[in-house]
Amino acid sequence: MSNLKAVAEHSQVSIATVSRVINNDPKVSKETMLKVQASIAVLEYKPNRVAQRLRSTSKKTKLLGLVIPDIQNPFFVDVVRGVEDYAYQNNFAVMIGNFGQDEKKEKLYLDILQSENIDGLIVAPIHGKDKGVENLVKKNIPVVCIDRGLTDIDVDVVKVDNEQGAFNAIDHLLSLGHKRIAFISGNFKIPTYIERLNGYKKAFVKHGVPYNENLVFARDTDYKSGFEIANKILELDDRPTAIFSGNNLLTLGALEAIHAKSIKIPEEISIIGFDDMPWSISLNPPLSAVRQPGFNMGRKAAEMLYDRILNPNSKKEKVILETELMIRKSTIRIE
Amino acid sequence: MSNLKAVAEHSQVSIATVSRVINNDPKVSKETMLKVQASIAVLEYKPNRVAQRLRSTSKKTKLLGLVIPDIQNPFFVDVVRGVEDYAYQNNFAVMIGNFGQDEKKEKLYLDILQSENIDGLIVAPIHGKDKGVENLVKKNIPVVCIDRGLTDIDVDVVKVDNEQGAFNAIDHLLSLGHKRIAFISGNFKIPTYIERLNGYKKAFVKHGVPYNENLVFARDTDYKSGFEIANKILELDDRPTAIFSGNNLLTLGALEAIHAKSIKIPEEISIIGFDDMPWSISLNPPLSAVRQPGFNMGRKAAEMLYDRILNPNSKKEKVILETELMIRKSTIRIE
DNA sequence: CTGAAAGCGCTTACAG
DNA sequence: CTGAAAGCGCTTACAG
Numbered sequence: 001m002s003n004l005k006a007v008a009e010h011s012q013v014s015i016a017t018v019s020r021v022i023n024n025d026p027k028v029s030k031e032t033m034l035k036v037q038a039s040i041a042v043l044e045y046k047p048n049r050v051a052q053r054l055r056s057t058s059k060k061t062k063l064l065g066l067v068i069p070d071i072q073n074p075f076f077v078d079v080v081r082g083v084e085d086y087a088y089q090n091n092f093a094v095m096i097g098n099f100g101q102d103e104k105k106e107k108l109y110l111d112i113l114q115s116e117n118i119d120g121l122i123v124a125p126i127h128g129k130d131k132g133v134e135n136l137v138k139k140n141i142p143v144v145c146i147d148r149g150l151t152d153i154d155v156d157v158v159k160v161d162n163e164q165g166a167f168n169a170i171d172h173l174l175s176l177g178h179k180r181i182a183f184i185s186g187n188f189k190i191p192t193y194i195e196r197l198n199g200y201k202k203a204f205v206k207h208g209v210p211y212n213e214n215l216v217f218a219r220d221t222d223y224k225s226g227f228e229i230a231n232k233i234l235e236l237d238d239r240p241t242a243i244f245s246g247n248n249l250l251t252l253g254a255l256e257a258i259h260a261k262s263i264k265i266p267e268e269i270s271i272i273g274f275d276d277m278p279w280s281i282s283l284n285p286p287l288s289a290v291r292q293p294g295f296n297m298g299r300k301a302a303e304m305l306y307d308r309i310l311n312p313n314s315k316k317e318k319v320i321l322e323t324e325l326m327i328r329k330s331t332i333r334i335e
Numbered sequence: 336m337s338n339l340k341a342v343a344e345h346s347q348v349s350i351a352t353v354s355r356v357i358n359n360d361p362k363v364s365k366e367t368m369l370k371v372q373a374s375i376a377v378l379e380y381k382p383n384r385v386a387q388r389l390r391s392t393s394k395k396t397k398l399l400g401l402v403i404p405d406i407q408n409p410f411f412v413d414v415v416r417g418v419e420d421y422a423y424q425n426n427f428a429v430m431i432g433n434f435g436q437d438e439k440k441e442k443l444y445l446d447i448l449q450s451e452n453i454d455g456l457i458v459a460p461i462h463g464k465d466k467g468v469e470n471l472v473k474k475n476i477p478v479v480c481i482d483r484g485l486t487d488i489d490v491d492v493v494k495v496d497n498e499q500g501a502f503n504a505i506d507h508l509l510s511l512g513h514k515r516i517a518f519i520s521g522n523f524k525i526p527t528y529i530e531r532l533n534g535y536k537k538a539f540v541k542h543g544v545p546y547n548e549n550l551v552f553a554r555d556t557d558y559k560s561g562f563e564i565a566n567k568i569l570e571l572d573d574r575p576t577a578i579f580s581g582n583n584l585l586t587l588g589a590l591e592a593i594h595a596k597s598i599k600i601p602e603e604i605s606i607i608g609f610d611d612m613p614w615s616i617s618l619n620p621p622l623s624a625v626r627q628p629g630f631n632m633g634r635k636a637a638e639m640l641y642d643r644i645l646n647p648n649s650k651k652e653k654v655i656l657e658t659e660l661m662i663r664k665s666t667i668r669i670e
Numbered sequence: 671c672t673g674a675a676a677g678c679g680c681t682t683a684c685a686g
Numbered sequence: 687c688t689g690a691a692a693g694c695g696c697t698t699a700c701a702g
Contacts, residue, residue, distance in 0.1 A: 001449070003678095003679060003680085004679060004680065005679080013688075013689085014688070014689045014690075015679090015680080015681095015689090016681080016682080016688070016689055016690080016691095017687090017688060017689075019679095019680065019681060019682085020681090020682095020687095020688085022680095023681080027687060027688085028687070028688085029687060029688090032687080032688080046446060046449065046450050047450060047679085047680075048389075048450055048452065048678090048679050048680070049447070049450040049451050049452075050385055050388050050389045050450075050451060050452045050678090050679080050680090051389055051678070051679035051680040051681090051694090052679080052680060052681080053385050053680095053694095054383075054385045054386055054389055054678090054679080054680075054694050054695065054696085055679075055680045055681050055682090055693080055694050056680080056681065056682095056694085071412055071415060071416065072409075072412060072416070072613075074407075074409075077406055077407060077412065080406060080433070081406065081407070081433070084433055088440060088443070093430060093432075093447050093448075093451060094430075094431070095428060095429075095430050095431075096429070096430075096431045097428075098415070098416070098419055105423060108423070111381060112384070112428050113428075114336070114381065115381050115382060115383055115384040115385075116384050116385060116428065117383065117384075117385045223613060223614075252613065252614040252617060255614065255617035256614070256616050256617055259616060259617055259621070260616075278407075278558060278587065279558075279587040279590065279591065279618075281591050281594060281595075282587060282590035282591055282594055282618055282619060283614075283617055283618060283619060284617060284618060284619030284620060284621075285619060286594070286619075338694095338695055338696085339695065339696065340695080348672080348673085349672070349673045349674075350673090350695090350696080350697095351672070351673055351674080351675095351697080351698080352671090352672060352673075354696065354697060354698085355671095355672085355697090355698095357696095358697080362671060362672085363671070363672085364671060364672090367671080367672080382695085382696075383694090383695050383696070385694090385695080385696090386678090386694070386695035386696040386697090387695080387696060387697080388678095388696095389678050389679065389680085389694090389695080389696075390677080390678050390695075390696045390697050390698090391678085391696080391697065391698095
């Protein structure tokens with residue numbers, strides 16, 4: 001790889017001048033600029049981003065960190081795509097860490113990204129009291145949280161109206177006559193699931209149906225958890241007539257459990273999921289779901305991070321996006 | 336962030352010594368080492384990876400590039416997880432670029448990653464004659480190709496036996512009595528799809544059924560393409576009795592098209608996909624598919640890349656993994 | 671076993 | 687408008 005020095009020699013100027021050309025310093029004379037640009041083209045020179053990052057104090061924002069809980073979840077894939085879309089348009093690079101619900105792994109990625117001198121971080125904290133993320137915020141590293149915020153500290157966050165989304169789903173089910181509605185939730189340490197639980201409860205209040213906490217099951221947020229909890233639910237003496245599953249993977253796991261027992265959806269049990277998927281229509285049966293705008297969430301987070309980098313001291317922002325209830329064929333009226 | 340200098344002052348040694356401690360240089364005396372380690376702990380010192388990368392000549396392999404065609408495809412998500420799994424265990428960071436089938440975007444990511452001084456690259460080239468990737472190989476940057484190789488140049492590659500996988504799928508269909516079997520393929524510039532086409536043809540030869548090239552449709556590798564091609568197929572005068580779809584996303588798109596027309600699978604049309612998905616059993620109906628070991632492919636590629644970094648001149652390796660035919664409910668015998 | 675010094679490839683005051 | 691020089695945070699011969 002050619003470097004500044006090679007370009008400088010080729011165009012007979014100092015490396016300082018070449019650097020200025022690269023950085024579009026208006027003080028460089030037109031003539032010099034053209035000469036240097038020609039050399040850059042000839043030598044196929046590309047600035048070394050590592051050296052730039054090490055040296056630069058001005059926020060040129062060349063590298064973003066993105067830390068997510070589970071890349072197997074299509075929702076987070078959408079978020080990644082949204083972040084990446086913005087990054088691509090603005091010539092950032094993105095370094096991704098997927099911690100798979102593992103707190104130690106999250107910590108490691110947070111450390112690595114700091115050591116990589118990222119200009120800012122987009123993260124879905126493993127839980128509401130995530131010390132690792134808190135520390136970054138305290139160190140004044142630009143951070144935007146997605147999907148969930150931090151409970152003890154003020155931070156930029158972009159998420160969805162989880163309470164309303166869950167409310168809509170349960171309201172739909174209760175309107176259809178369901179009363180025993182199981183909730184397969186993720187861990188309640190994650191604020192998202194607390195909010196979804198609140199929406200769940202609120203719907204029961206609205207319909208005057210007593211809320212039964214024995215029907216709320218919270219564990220991990222993965223496929224396996226959905227499968228196993230659904231199995232437990234299906235074996236309950238007084239089997240619920242409907243299931244509300246807390247995320248994509250839980251839904252898919254629950255579906256597998258239901259199908260494995262040859263229980264008919266929606267005739268024998270209704271199910272509605274939080275998170276829609278592009279292929280929901282091709283599931284058996286087409287799945288009713290609460291859709292979250294994952295791509296937009298990612299894009300918005302990247303924008304906010306950019307603002308935060310530019311204005312480190314402006315007021316923190318909370319952006320709440322809307323969900324949309326997609327009614328398909330997995331829920332049915334009962335008597 | 337504290338730096339070498341701070342640690343050196345704190346423990347009353349030179350920065351060279353601190354550096355040696357960090358790098359486990361055996362020449363450092365036990366006593367000094369302990370003293371320095373204590374300071375590192377007190378100051379919570381973490382080496383700056385950017386400076387290390389800029390300076391270091393020895394291959395400490397701290398940063399891998401990973402460039403994939405489509406992160407929406409669950410197969411590539413598995414690959415990412417595999418790579419990441421190995422990277423995590425070995426304390427690498429991974430910088431991911433998702434080029435979404437866009438050649439310009441792929442080029443940009445390749446440039447960025449080079450500018451980031453990656454120690455090596457794992458990539459699924461956009462097509463067999465990918466000049467960008469070829470250039471990296473020629474520059475002697477360690478590269479491992481996944482899913483598909485390069486046609487004009489010798490390079491490490493780990494992929495699946497595509498021909499055999501496709502053969503197995505079509506052989507299954509032909510054995511079931513199907514003769515008109517449409518193939519929804521990705522672009523034939525991608526070697527993978529050429530190989531799958533070969534397997535497709537071979538099965539016809541084995542069964543003595545004439546191969547009909549009008550039933551082979553190749554375009555993009557995304558959901559939309561699968562949807563649109565399937566629509567075209569379903570409107571054919573002499574409609575095929577079976578569809579073989581070339582990847583996950585094409586399958587999902589085709590399923591949506593079939594369901595939108597309320598055509599019954601498998602009674603009215605059979606379908607089998609290349610690539611399995613964790614939730615295949617929950618599709619309508621449970622999908623028959625050719626399973627590829629995406630996670631293992633990613634892990635193996637990371638391992639091979641590591642070897643390549645250590646031994647830049649050893650012989651290039653081709654690793655061919657096996658596929659597995661998963662027969663579920665989307666294919667049926669016909670007469 | 672340890673330190674002083676050079677240097678990786680840049681950027682940026684400072685001087686002219 | 688341009689150049690010489692310092693320095694970002696490290697590593698690594700070289701010398702002792």
